[in-house]
Amino acid sequence: MIDWHHLQSEIPPADPLLPWLTALRESGQCDLDPVRFGDLPRWMNAIDTLPAVSPGTVDYCRDAPRVELTADPDALARIESCLAALHPWRKGPFDVSGIHIDAEWRSDYKWSRLRDTVSPLAGRRVLDVGCGNGYFCFRLLGEGARLALGIDPSPLFNVQFALLKRLYGASPAHLLPVPDTALSTCPASFDTVMSMGVLYHRKSPFDHLALLHRCLRPGGELLLETLVVDGDKNTVLVPQARYARMRNVWFLPSTLAMEHWLRRAGFTQVRCVDESLTTASEQRTTDWMRFESHDQALDPSDQTLTIEGLPAPRRAAFLAERPC
Ligand SMILES: C[S@@+](CC[C@H](N)C(=O)[O-])C[C@H]1O[C@@H](n2cnc3c(N)ncnc32)[C@H](O)[C@@H]1O
Structure with missing residues (x-):
């Protein structure tokens, strides 16, 4: 499923990223267990039943x-059912x-x-940690990234990416089915590291x-996105149990607390560049994701609160930056 040959051929021979990739490959961590x-x-x-298309x-x-694609209507209909078999599609379009x-x-x-x-991402080597099905890896290619490497432990998202790669063709976007902990031996070699929507899932x-810090080259840039709440530098909401129906949200810092944490973790030039409330047009049930979504996570009588009575997702x- 992983195009190791293509991925490894994109890294120069003396690059320290190469032995890290080789070790990951040889350790078997990327082999999904049926x-x-x-x-x-x-x-x-x-993937196996996808019609041959160019x-x-x-x-x-x-x-x-x-x-x-150069494909007749029958082939396109078969492609659509292969894609639909990978329901639910969380990230897209x-x-x-x-x-x-x-x-x-x-x-x-x-x-x-x-x-x-x-x-500017042109020519940069980018790592997207917790990249889902790789939507942003494809968008990084649109910005001219030299390498867009995603990691995400979800097998379904990895299969979605593999199917998309079959359809979109070879590119320097790759996804490995490993969690962030696989980065503990990663060399400081990425120009940009992204972690979006992942921090609050980690304990x-x-x-x-x-x-994230160790993977960046000195002077490299981190883009981190997370759920936040109002408050001062010392405010952190720890949900009693679920948050917006999710079982695995451990904490929501304030924006000021998050900036403080980033500095404490050794980053410099820390700044918040965007804050936005999640809306029902950004996250919703569709034909490609038929389960409950944002609407059902909010209090029906007060859309500023989650169903658990906590502040709605922001x-x-x-x-x-990782200092030089
Ligand atoms: C809310 S989604 C965010 C996906 C994408 N980054 C985005 O911003 O839309 C969280 C993702 O983190 C992944 N994830 C969960 N635990 C992880 C871990 N330990 N390391 C890396 N990714 C993880 C999940 O599989 C999921 O795809």
Whole structure:
């Protein structure tokens, strides 16, 4: 599923990233286990039964990255059912020769808020930690990134990415099915590291920040996005149990607290570049994600609160640098 040959051939021979990738490959950490993930054979079948098509024009700059395929209507219908077999699509949209993958999240909203805040991405090596199905990796290609490497432990998101790669064709975007902890041996070699929507899922924020810090080259840039609440430098909300129906949200710092944490973790030039309330047009149930979504996570009588009575989801994005 992973195009190791292509990925490794994109790294110069003496580059310290190469031994890290080789060790990851040889350790077997990237081999998904069909016993542990029972749906894996069904998902892989979607890739295996994809009709043979030749990718045509690709446009990664669009809100829905687009590929034009040379395929007849029957082949396109079979491609659509392969894509649909990978439900739920959380991140998108994508446009596969007119098949519009209307994912739960309009990830393009986030990208249009943040794209112009980061240093120009052309020619940069970018790591996207917790990248989901790689939507932003494709958008990074649209910005001219030299390498867009995503990591995400979710097997489904990795299969979605692998299927998209088959359709969009070879590119310097790659995804590895590993968690952030696999970065504990990663060399300081990325120009930009992104972590969006991941920090609050980790029990230890400082361990996550330390991993992001170590992967950046000196002078490299971090883009971190997370859920926040109102408050001062010492405000952190720790949900009693669920937050917006999610079981795995451990803490929501204030914007000031998050800036403080980033500095404490060794970053400089820390600044908040965006704050926005999540809306029902950015996150919603669609044909490609038929489960409950944002609307059902809010208090029906007060949309400023979650169903648990906590502040409704608000996200902030921060830029910071690893000092030289
Ligand atoms: C809310 S989604 C955010 C996806 C994407 N970055 C975005 O901003 O839309 C959180 C992602 O973090 C991933 N994740 C969970 N635990 C992780 C870990 N330990 N290391 C890396 N990613 C993780 C999940 O699989 C999921 O894709």
